Amino acid sequence: MKSMATYILKRIVLMLCVCFIIMTICFVMIRMLPDQLPRGSGDYAAAVLAMRKAWGYDEPILTQYIIFLKKVFTEWDWGVCTKVGTYLTPVTSHIAQKLPATIAVNAWSMVVSIPLGLLFGIYAALKKNKWQDHVISVVIMLFISVPAYIYAFVVQYFLGFKLGWFPIVVASGTNYFSPEMLKSMVLPVMSMSFGTIASLMRAVRAELTETLTSDYMLLARTKGLTRRQATLRHALRNSMVPIMPMIISQFVMVLSGSLIIEKIFGIPGIGSTYVSSILERDYSLFLAVSMFYTVISLAATLVIDLSYGLVDPRIRIGGGKNNE
Amino acid sequence: MNKQEFPDLPKEKFVFVQQAENIHDARFETKAVGYFGDAWGRFKKNKGSVVAAFIILLLIIFAVFTPIFSTYDMSFTDSYYVYVLPKSNFLSRFGIWDGCTGKTVNQQTYDYYEACDAITAVKDSYESTVNGRTNTYYDIEVDSYRAVGYVYINLTPSEYEAARAYEEENGVRLFYPMVNTSKVAQEMNRDNANFWYEHNAKGVASREADGTLIPNFKTDDQSADGLSYYSLKMNGKQYQVRVYYYDWFTYLHGRAPCFLFGTDNLGHDILSRLASGARFSLMLSVIVSAINFLIGTVYGAIEGYYGGKLDLVMERIADVLYSIPYMVMFSLLQLRWGKEIGVVGALLLAFVLTGWISVASTVRTQFYRFKGQEYVLAARTLGASDARLIARCILPNALGTIITACILMVPSVIFTESSLSYLGVLNLDSSTLTSVGTMLSNAQTALSTYPHAILFPALFISLMMISFNLFGNGLRDALNPTLRGAEE
Numbered sequence: 138m139k140s141m142a143t144y145i146l147k148r149i150v151l152m153l154c155v156c157f158i159i160m161t162i163c164f165v166m167i168r169m170l171p172d173q174l175p176r177g178s179g180d181y182a183a184a185v186l187a188m189r190k191a192w193g194y195d196e197p198i199l200t201q202y203i204i205f206l207k208k209v210f211t212e213w214d215w216g217v218c219t220k221v222g223t224y225l226t227p228v229t230s231h232i233a234q235k236l237p238a239t240i241a242v243n244a245w246s247m248v249v250s251i252p253l254g255l256l257f258g259i260y261a262a263l264k265k266n267k268w269q270d271h272v273i274s275v276v277i278m279l280f281i282s283v284p285a286y287i288y289a290f291v292v293q294y295f296l297g298f299k300l301g302w303f304p305i306v307v308a309s310g311t312n313y314f315s316p317e318m319l320k321s322m323v324l325p326v327m328s329m330s331f332g333t334i335a336s337l338m339r340a341v342r343a344e345l346t347e348t349l350t351s352d353y354m355l356l357a358r359t360k361g362l363t364r365r366q367a368t369l370r371h372a373l374r375n376s377m378v379p380i381m382p383m384i385i386s387q388f389v390m391v392l393s394g395s396l397i398i399e400k401i402f403g404i405p406g407i408g409s410t411y412v413s414s415i416l417e418r419d420y421s422l423f424l425a426v427s428m429f430y431t432v433i434s435l436a437a438t439l440v441i442d443l444s445y446g447l448v449d450p451r452i453r454i455g456g457g458k459n460n461e
Numbered sequence: 462m463n464k465q466e467f468p469d470l471p472k473e474k475f476v477f478v479q480q481a482e483n484i485h486d487a488r489f490e491t492k493a494v495g496y497f498g499d500a501w502g503r504f505k506k507n508k509g510s511v512v513a514a515f516i517i518l519l520l521i522i523f524a525v526f527t528p529i530f531s532t533y534d535m536s537f538t539d540s541y542y543v544y545v546l547p548k549s550n551f552l553s554r555f556g557i558w559d560g561c562t563g564k565t566v567n568q569q570t571y572d573y574y575e576a577c578d579a580i581t582a583v584k585d586s587y588e589s590t591v592n593g594r595t596n597t598y599y600d601i602e603v604d605s606y607r608a609v610g611y612v613y614i615n616l617t618p619s620e621y622e623a624a625r626a627y628e629e630e631n632g633v634r635l636f637y638p639m640v641n642t643s644k645v646a647q648e649m650n651r652d653n654a655n656f657w658y659e660h661n662a663k664g665v666a667s668r669e670a671d672g673t674l675i676p677n678f679k680t681d682d683q684s685a686d687g688l689s690y691y692s693l694k695m696n697g698k699q700y701q702v703r704v705y706y707y708d709w710f711t712y713l714h715g716r717a718p719c720f721l722f723g724t725d726n727l728g729h730d731i732l733s734r735l736a737s738g739a740r741f742s743l744m745l746s747v748i749v750s751a752i753n754f755l756i757g758t759v760y761g762a763i764e765g766y767y768g769g770k771l772d773l774v775m776e777r778i779a780d781v782l783y784s785i786p787y788m789v790m791f792s793l794l795q796l797r798w799g800k801e802i803g804v805v806g807a808l809l810l811a812f813v814l815t816g817w818i819s820v821a822s823t824v825r826t827q828f829y830r831f832k833g834q835e836y837v838l839a840a841r842t843l844g845a846s847d848a849r850l851i852a853r854c855i856l857p858n859a860l861g862t863i864i865t866a867c868i869l870m871v872p873s874v875i876f877t878e879s880s881l882s883y884l885g886v887l888n889l890d891s892s893t894l895t896s897v898g899t900m901l902s903n904a905q906t907a908l909s910t911y912p913h914a915i916l917f918p919a920l921f922i923s924l925m926m927i928s929f930n931l932f933g934n935g936l937r938d939a940l941n942p943t944l945r946g947a948e949e
Binding site for chain 1: 780781785786788789792793795796797876879880883885886901905908909912915922923929930931
């Protein structure tokens, strides 16, 4: 257990180092960009100049970075919005304000896609090489290859526009459990889920078919277990070893919004904020959201690695050459 | 059959099979099958992959040759033919793919389309009463090419004379009388050349006894038939004339308007735009894949072959680069160098900066697997240099995996590029450059009204992704038989 703790600590320290390097690269590159603040004429230009001075844009980049780091670590001050959202709102509160919409859509998509993915994957594995399996394989191929925004167009056009069953864009407001909101989230949740369902299905199918043909399954059947018992108690549990980390990482990824789906359905989430910060050149916001995404993707990797050990005690986390 | 069972077999029963000459190994009658021949044999058996390869070939042919043979080039635009529907000259004879669309319209709109000569069929008409008012509605088929109707255009006198000469020569009619705008009911419709018929304040046409529309033209005493055919603009340097746009287009371009995939929001021909976009995407992805192949192989080979501290340092560098989310990478490079080295240059740089890492790690793993084997030791003992060992002894073992990784990189590059240009982070839209993602992005605003503009790019990219994935999987199974059935 002690090695586990040191391993986690080591990984977290490593992660922070990587974060720091990426932040440095981002900061330097961003500060080297022209037009940090909007330009104008007359009094406005003077005001901008004063603002540049006050915010330390005239210092050398390294000094700017030290100032920035000091602010981040002492006051958790990542700067203010200049173009996106309300002028001079702290970036952190702007992000916090955008997160709920993203989380709502992603959480629903997770709730829908994990059970469906598992179910269909198991079904395909049990019906290996029968027509049901072939149908599922074709569906997997389609949904994995075709980009998510294509389904988004398809569902938006047919279900949203032609049949008029669901609203085309997500309802406004912050009441994420109101019936209108739930109804309007059906299409984005659908288009987000297809890909997740398909990749989950593929993984489950591949793993389960392998475990179903392994020797211990033969042993289990020889002992007198029914096919159902053997599948549920032995094959399924063993095949979950690589699947569980996939599912667990989904929980972390709930925070990161899909850039494209949020744009198509007008979800006021973190993904669309990111895109608009790039398009409108809101550099502080861009840096903060970039770091947000970086931390999340690093955290997801970490969680995946750790969860292998939790799911399967045979795998020793951080074990050396001899797996001690 | 041991000795105990047959105790007394007489010795003379045993005869040598072959006594005349020495026995040699027989020559192989069959031809030796090399690695790629073997792989080809396996690949052929996978029907799905063969079909996918064929589709990819077709798509490449489409992308390469359509811009050469298409009627309109990609920078063609027509300000009147915006979002016209797909039409095929051949198929329109059978009533499909004919650029027509079904509409339910009221009397005013019906009259308008009739004036444009755009109605190809009236399927049904019915009356409905809402709030005590009875209105007539029609279910009609409207030809989107003719729905533009008449337009006013400005010509120089020489252009006008040339067109008049063409009229005489070919016996076609290009110019139509100008409309008496003072009798057009609504102010905003006065610039619309289609209100050439008498109508009441609501826009409903008044008709002759036989049902034809009553013309409302500007008169001119000088003209032969008493109607005015042009008005002077710019002190007589330009003539404003009224033409039927379908015929005018035919006169200008030498052929009747017909866009196989329709046109987009700027009146571009979707067919040639799509082919050019596809050509760009394919070229980009092949270049990216080739560069990443080179960098990844060299980097991975050095890491894997030398190992130790060098490997550790190089792996950490790759790790850090790999952890940068791709959006951060792409947008930073676009913002920073988008202007200096061009949008495409920055895009290429972003792809190359991280794309090689996956190739390098596969190569590294293969090197770790093979570098300790006896044949490598033997080669080294015989005095082979490091470079020779890397290139001739170990690398060929990794070739299958590397090729597969490179082929599968093509769809992922296309996907990333289309997502980025769809989001607008990448701006590839110009008269000479486009990409499939840009087309999707432009067409999405009109998704509900003109789905055809999004249909063809979406279809193209879906087909491309599916067939590349199928082809890549087939290739992997063929090149690395040990990995067969393993996913990713």
